[in-house]
Amino acid sequence: MRPLFHPSIDDVTVEAILHALSDPVRVAIFARIAGSDCSQSCSNFLTVSEKAVPKSTLSQHFKALREAGLIRGERRGVEMHNSPRCAEIERRFPGLISAIVNAHKVQSAGKPPPLPTAAAGRRKAPRRRG
């Protein structure tokens, strides 16, 4: 298993951050990691916003967040501990992360919480494979 790659803060780009956070699942993951005071393991996110996320996809999402410089991952035993790099990013790009997380909150607050029984109908149809 390959060691985890984390960019130095000076190599972190706005483009990479915005791209990483332009995915609804990834912002949701990041918002929760950034908002928590203890590190989160990947498996805490096997469902995100009522939607199941396959673990291979989840792994890719975490890789994207790590390589954008948004989180730091550390393997501890069988699981991974993920923590935000907010402080570093704040020094490099003041106000960026909080504005994005805030906007995400505004948007989440704007749409009513999905009713459990109606949720299935709103879910994106699964893609069928060969």
Added chain:
Amino acid sequence: MRPLFHPSIDDVTVEAILHALSDPVRVAIFARIAGSDCSQSCSNFLTVSEKAVPKSTLSQHFKALREAGLIRGERRGVEMHNSPRCAEIERRFPGLISAIVNAHKVQSAGKPPPLPTAAAGRRKAPRRRG
């Protein structure tokens, strides 16, 4: 020619904004439109950050910015006038746009201005087509 589509401000999403601005050419375009006091035509951006942008690509970039709700385009005669929708977005997502534009400035300031003679070597190699 199809009429231009502009989302209502309430339909504008953080994800769409971040995705639109996660492209280096598009942030550069948007930063210039947002920073100018007069509207800008598309053809002003046939070269962006010393790099030529094919006009079909440019057209797609403007479409992406419009449909993300970041700019408003208006056809006047043969050309298009593009203006930012910063005020509306600021009301919906306070601080978001300015943080991103600021971050983009920080990043641009960080890298030294490319020397004209050396610029060609740093350009991304063009993809070869069939």
Added chain:
DNA sequence: TCTATTGTTCCTAAATTCCGAACTAACGAA
């Protein structure tokens, strides 16, 4: 050992992006 748990890698299909070529639309001149 064997088994369970957590996460990664591989592989292929689907989606997205890029950009040259062909096109449309507005304008001015003859």
Added chain:
DNA sequence: TTCGTTAGTTCGGAATTTAGGAACAATAGA
């Protein structure tokens, strides 16, 4: 009117990126 120019769009196909199932690797406990 028709021709030519300019500004931008659309089309089509190749390249790139993404999604997720299956197989795998690594750790821990029994």
